[in-house]
Amino acid sequence: MIVASSKPFPEIKKMLSGFKKVCVLGCGSCVTICHTGGEKQVTELAAQLRLAAKLEGRQIEVKEDSTLRQCEWEFIDDIKEVIKDCDAVLSIACGVGVQYMAEKFPKIRIFPGLNTTFMGGPTEQGIFWERCAGCGNCILETTGGLCPISRCAKSLLNGPCGGSQNGKCEVSQETPCVWHQIYDQLDTQQLLATMETIVPPKDWTTGMENHPRKMILEHLVMKKQ
Incomplete structure (x- = not known):
């Protein structure tokens, strides 16, 4: 599996500054297993973005969605209606998923919410080790x-x-x-x-x-x- 870690929230907030309609898009495969890009993380990150905007007096609409895999065309086809009127998408998939989204939807800004790190797996709960280069x-x-x-x-x-x-x-x-x-x-x-x-x-x-x-x-x- 591909292992990825969450980007610091200040970095994410800076990337999305100026956008008024954003979709946080999760991926149901590898990053769900390593607890960085699943539906739970989508909900948490969307809530953080709304709260940060409210505290700063900014207006922002944050949509939430997830697909089984962002690295396959047929799966990201299913979310085109969700994001068609968005200014930006925050993809919390691996770097492959981010690139597939950017190629599929060239008119929408796609931002990475994760840092892709390595191919590996869990050795115990909450601990992941690299296994393949x-x-x-x-x-x-x-x-x-x-x-x-x-x-x-x-x-x-x-x-x-x-x-x-x-x-x-x-x-x-x-x-x-x-x-x-x-x-x-x-x-x-x-x-x-x-x-x-x-x-x-x-x-x-x-x-x-x-x-x-x-x-x-x-x-x-x-x-x-």
Whole structure:
């Protein structure tokens, strides 16, 4: 899932200053799970905007709505009637959702209410950890299913480094050393010999350094044609 954090309210208020009819639009997927862009957050943020305007003596109309996914055309088609007379939309989706909204409705100002941070998941209630860097060349089959690209501070392909101590990363003692975890995982699976193989330098051209990236599913493209 994509994990995103809420922008500070003063920043949001500044972005929306001067607009008199705004829609706060949530997304029912990833950002709902990480408690930053769901229907509850839409209601709370809309209330904050109304209260701030009232305290400042400004007139503002704030609509509230949400869609299952802002990153798919068919879902954002459903909200065009809601936002057609709005001056601006505050999207509390990930950065992909914000861009889809901006492309679909070019005449309406679309503002981001969140900061997209990483791909990850919850490890316990209220705590989310990065798990994937989207490098485009997955090696999880050799590391016991644990990703050293996203979970190692140095993205080491041959670890651990000399700085890890007692299973903790030298960068932060709160962060587990993923190579320690990989060792334990491979030991459990009786695959420790895998670590004796030196992994060559990674082809980073498949990662974020070579953006924008695109994936084409040929069978679907041919079917559409």
